Amino acid sequence: MKARFVTMLALALGAACATQSSTESIAIADSGPRPIRSSRPSTEVLGQELTSLQFHVTQENGTEAPFENAYHDHKAPGIYVDITTGQPLFSSKDKFDSGTGWPSFVRPIAKDVLVEKTDREHGMIRVEVRSKIGDAHLGHVFDDGPKPTGLRYCINSASLRFIPADKLAEQGYKQYAPLFAKP
Numbered sequence: 001m002k003a004r005f006v007t008m009l010a011l012a013l014g015a016a017c018a019t020q021s022s023t024e025s026i027a028i029a030d031s032g033p034r035p036i037r038s039s040r041p042s043t044e045v046l047g048q049e050l051t052s053l054q055f056h057v058t059q060e061n062g063t064e065a066p067f068e069n070a071y072h073d074h075k076a077p078g079i080y081v082d083i084t085t086g087q088p089l090f091s092s093k094d095k096f097d098s099g100t101g102w103p104s105f106v107r108p109i110a111k112d113v114l115v116e117k118t119d120r121e122h123g124m125i126r127v128e129v130r131s132k133i134g135d136a137h138l139g140h141v142f143d144d145g146p147k148p149t150g151l152r153y154c155i156n157s158a159s160l161r162f163i164p165a166d167k168l169a170e171q172g173y174k175q176y177a178p179l180f181a182k183p
Contacts, residue, residue: 003046005031011031017146034086034161034171035086035099036081036085036086036087036172036173037084037086037087037133037134038133039085039133039134040084040085040134040135040136041084041085042105043059043135046058046059046084046104050083051085051158053158054158054159056090056132056158057137057156057158057159058083058084058136058137058138058158058159059136059137059170060137061121061128061134061137062137062156062158063139063156064102064156064157064158065101066100066101066102067084067101068101068104069101069102069156069157069158070157070158070160070162071101071103071157071160072101072103072157073097074095074103074162075092075095076090076092076164076165077092077093077165078092078162078163078164078165078167078168078180079091079092079109079162079163079165079168079173079176079179080092080103080155080160080161080162080163081160081161081162081163081173082131082133082134082138082159082160082161083136083158083159083160083161084131084134084136084137084159085131085133085134085136086161086172087113087131087132087133087134088109088113088173088176089108089109089113089114089131089138089155089160090103090105090108090109090153090155090160091105091109091179092165093179093180094106094107094109094158096145096146098152098154100154102139102154102156102157103153103154103155103157103160104145104152104153104154104155105152105153105155106145106146106148106149106151106153107149107151107153108113108153109176112132113131113132114129114130114132114138115129115130115131115132115135116128116130116141117130119140123136124133124141125160126140126142127140128140129153129155131159136159137156137159138153138156138159138160139153139154139155139156139157139159140153141153141154142154147168163176165177165179165180168180
């Protein structure tokens with residue numbers, strides 16, 4: 001019951017907090033390879049590279065509108081990486097429809113790619129999820145997800161870039177191709 005209340009409150013807050021239009025979010029068809037960074041770019045660099053929505057979400061702990069974002073209903077095979085560094089974060093194999101309007105995952109692609117912090121904003125206690133390398137705000141993790149983990153990583157599309165399974169090697173992520181190999 002408590003988890004459902006938190007989800008509903010988060011939906012309301014997301015709708016209220018989102019000020020940029022969804023057309024400013026990330027395009028699903030990406031433009032091609034980008035360098036994978038080993039550290040967080042400067043705020044100045046991010047201000048030049050990101051849209052205002054991407055910057056607001058990742059650098060100012062913002063939230064995009066539910067159901068009006070690039071990946072909430074995205075079903076293609078591939079991986080989702082940090083928009084600021086290219087660090088791999090989630091696999092489409094762990095994505096599920098949570099009904100919340102944001103992309104949701106049962107687990108990260110590896111155990112050490114995320115940092116969790118207590119978030120006491122908006123009169124509630126939640127667990128914020130940030131990328132380890134870029135320190136980008138991604139969203140929150142809740143304990144109302146499906147098996148096998150029981151977790152729901154509720155992530156803003158604006159913090160992610162999608163790499164299609166058939167483009168992994170081409171874009172520098174060939175080590176993840178076996179996740180999508182046909183048996």
